[in-house]
Amino acid sequence: MTFQQLLILLRDLHPDIDFTAEEGLIDRKILTSFDVVSIVAELSETYDVELRAVDIVPENFNSAWALFALIERIENE
């Protein structure tokens, strides 16, 4: 999965957010818990990226970059 694809996925949820710059997606309550469920489902269904429960922590969802780093770690395992 590319960073560009992740950005498209996120923009689909919140078109008004600049996901390349925002670093407080969870802390500033931009992403809700239901957004997180949507993202996890979409990653699994469309990109075959299986997040584990322990990965679902605010640090991994606060920015698109952090989430992308997590996805890369999982894909390289």
Next chain:
Amino acid sequence: MHMKSFLSYLNATADRLPDKPAFSDGDSGLTFAELRRAAANVGACLNNSGAAAEPVGVLMERGASEIAAFLGIMEAGCFYVPLDEQMPKERLDRIVRTFSPRFILADQKNLTAAEGLCPGAEHLVYSRAAAFPGPERLRDESPEDALAYVVFTSGSTGEPKGVSIRERSLLDYAATLPEALSFDESLVFGVQSPLYFDAWLKELLGVIVKGGTAYLLPRELFVNPVSLIQYINNHGINALCWVSSAFSLVSRLRTFYAVVPEHLKLMCFGGEVLPVKQLSAWQKACPDARIFQLYGATECTGMSVYHPVIGPQDPAKAVPVGKPFPGTKLYLLDDEGRIAREGEIVIGGKCVMAGYYRDPERTAAALIPDPADPEHGGLCYRTGDHGRLDENGDLIFVGRRDQQVKHMGHRVELGEIEAAALSLKGVHEAVCLYAADRQRIDLFYTGPAQPWDLVVGLKVKLPGYMTPSRTEQRAELPHLFNGKIDRRALEEKEYRR
């Protein structure tokens, strides 16, 4: 135990268990004695300021003190109207306009916001009101027909509706729900819902009537499901009464591979359908928990119908919502208004609301004479839900009859979102569809406005749970012969069913 006033339950429990924690937000909390003391003081302070049998707005952070404020307002013989600090300004303005309060109770943090919201009202700071010298005990009598609270729900025209609930309905709820679900003193609840709706009343009853304890779960834990379950385990939480979507959120994120609730004895879900796959994940993770499905309406003081869920469920069949609480009447009415085995779900009994606040027109449309006893049966509430009875006489929820949906446990009128979108510049037509399987609201519109304009515009008009997940501009929308937008055609086109 028959009580004449809702607050008598708190008197009795505070006499019995004065030092037991009643409500806690993790760091701070109130014991039963402290809760009673705070409520008595707030009540005395309000009466001393001249408040009597009138609405009092509450703008406070979700916590034990907010609950003491609600009870204190009832102690004063007034009724509480919860306002949410996270609600958009425009919606708050509309709500305040509807009930035009003379008094607002706010915590220090929200005082400036409360003053801006309602400059003409008298603003009482909670910490001062709770320190006002009040009586030792709460009142044991309640005036006939006194209101307990008004909560605002989504209305299809864009104007929120104020559901007005009498204290006697709350008393009836206190006498029925804890018994039906076998609540007892050993229960430790984890409250998921916000306090500005009625969903948390279940836990309120478990605490005040039965002497249980409730933790108000921090909202941010729901984006951190492993920590959520760890929090539940660390605090000995053994009872969860959540909306179905909160349960399914935890199980869908595969949380149980990492950690399971260790102490769970009771699990109640409702508000929307819980997929059998998610239900069985919880059953496997918590084999000792008693499980209930609940069904009800805000207009009928919360939950009215319940069903014990025992053993594995057939994924091909709907899990029943069950039978009404004792004393509550349940009817299904066909299109001609006759009692049938399938039709609109109608609920009657002491639970039925007094009406929509200052809205006789919409009240008259929602309340009808008892279909089985129009002369003496009192009024019943038309839920707008469609149901049928199965072979055991259990109610099965089939769906909505209109454009209302349940999204994240909240009632959402798609019409209210459409009305808000149409009020924005450059929007000609707007229609919302709900994709229930993916739990998302999609908004389609025509006009020169950019999707970004709508996203930003709607954020200031609607609460977060009502803002669409996706906003799409279309060159045109399909129409019916009568000129209305053809929702079904749009649904087929967009979702390719």
